[in-house]
Amino acid sequence: MTARNGLEALHAIESKRPDLIFMDLEMPQMDGVECCRAIKCRPELAVIPVVMITARGDEASRISCRSAGCNDFLTKPLDRNMFLDTAARFVAGIDRRQKREPIDVPGVFRSRGVSFHCILCNLSIGGAFITTDFCGDVGRLVQISFTLPDGSEIECQGKITWFKLSSAGSPLGFGINFVLLPKSTKDAINNFLQEEG
Secondary structure (H helix, E strand, C coil): CCCCCHHHHHHHHHHHCCCCEEEECCCCCCCHHHHHHHHHCCCCCCCCCEEEEECCCCHHHHHHHHHHCCCEEEECCCCHHHHHHHHHHHCCCCCCCCCCEEEEEEEEEEECCEEEEEEEEEECCCEEEEECCCCCCCCCEEEEEEECCCCCEEEEEEEEEEEECCECCECCEEEEEEECCCHHHHHHHHHHHHHHC
């Protein structure tokens, strides 16, 4: 669930009772501190963990968030692994992501009519991590095609969800979530993953 402002967030939390809340400190109509305080003042909502997210990492912001009752504090830009690890600390048994199978498969993806070569480094039924020199925007749709080791040819659409910048011994690339997979494509990927798993 998402909300565009603190008041909308509070209404959604009251009606849906999520297991965990990630909340921006700076929101219109009701900021994160006010919203967190309203959540923590209600016994039926107070048990829901609230993690505050802000571009300001100063001590005054941390103190303000803690005094409102927030359970943790993350600073932008968010590190994907830290975000997932934080969620895992508050939601018992959370699976960080779908099981992924390591692979080394060449592919081609197209973005805005331009083709780029890439290597798929891991694959799940929901997406893949792709190494490439291409840098696009998170949220951008791409077309991707590759052939699985079992010979299944895959052609599908995906949305870029995150980027990994290269570091010592670590390749540049991005994660994609597959979008609207046809049943035959989903079955082919699933069959491959079951055989490999």
